[in-house]
Amino acid sequence: MRVVIAEDHALLREGLVALLNGAGIDVVATTDTGPGLLDIITEQDPDLAIIDVRLPPDFADEGIRAAIAARAAHPALGTLILSQYVEPVYTAELLDSPGGGVGYLLKERVSDVTEFVDALHRVAAGGTALDREVVIELVGTRSATGNSQLDALTPRERETLALMAEGRTNAGIAKAMVVSIGAVEKHISNIFARLDLPDTDDDHRRVLAVLTYLRGTG
Numbered sequence: 001m002r003v004v005i006a007e008d009h010a011l012l013r014e015g016l017v018a019l020l021n022g023a024g025i026d027v028v029a030t031t032d033t034g035p036g037l038l039d040i041i042t043e044q045d046p047d048l049a050i051i052d053v054r055l056p057p058d059f060a061d062e063g064i065r066a067a068i069a070a071r072a073a074h075p076a077l078g079t080l081i082l083s084q085y086v087e088p089v090y091t092a093e094l095l096d097s098p099g100g101g102v103g104y105l106l107k108e109r110v111s112d113v114t115e116f117v118d119a120l121h122r123v124a125a126g127g128t129a130l131d132r133e134v135v136i137e138l139v140g141t142r143s144a145t146g147n148s149q150l151d152a153l154t155p156r157e158r159e160t161l162a163l164m165a166e167g168r169t170n171a172g173i174a175k176a177m178v179v180s181i182g183a184v185e186k187h188i189s190n191i192f193a194r195l196d197l198p199d200t201d202d203d204h205r206r207v208l209a210v211l212t213y214l215r216g217t218g
Contacts, residue, residue: 064081068094071094078102079103081104105119160187197212
């Protein structure tokens with residue numbers, strides 16, 4: 001897997017490079033600015049970009065804007081946002097952009113190397129990896145706006161979908177909900193049916209289900 005990193009804090013940036021290299025992941029370029037991200041993506045054609053939300057010069061939303069622009073120009077690019085804060089509005093914009101897998105993790109998650117590397121692989125493969133705090137914040141935002149399809153889900157189905165949004169496997173969902181894997185599979189089958197998702201492979205439908213959930217659109 002080929003990765004580029006956009007992070008303005010030199011210590012964290014170099015720490016990420018060392019961590020990923022140690023995990024057998026090839027970091028092909030780094031930058032500390034949004035425009036620099038677009039340049040290295042064009043030059044390197046990576047599988048995944050790891051991006052801080054706030055980058056120079058204004059430390060506002062330069063990172064997320066660069067990520068959205070990069071995904072528009074390179075549709076297959078996986079994008080993992082790293083932030084110190086939960087900023088759901090940026091996540092919604094990112095999810096509405098065309099492109100490959102998407103993730104949003106708090107920087108503290110980097111300390112769990114195994115989980116972090118697993119998240120990178122999921123996103124690079126077109127899946128999702130969302131921090132639990134981000135999911136909780138988005139649940140509140142989407143509940144306020146309403147959605148006819150999502151409203152059709154039962155509470156257990158919504159709980160299942162929230163755990164899917166975190167990137168959990170069926171076994172992980174079953175453990176979190178204290179139910180059997182068979183029960184989880186039934187919930188997921190019902191979710192696919194209620195959201196009227198195309199009958200393709202389950203991995204692809206999981207991503208579509210999560211995006212429907214997070215975007216809150218019918």
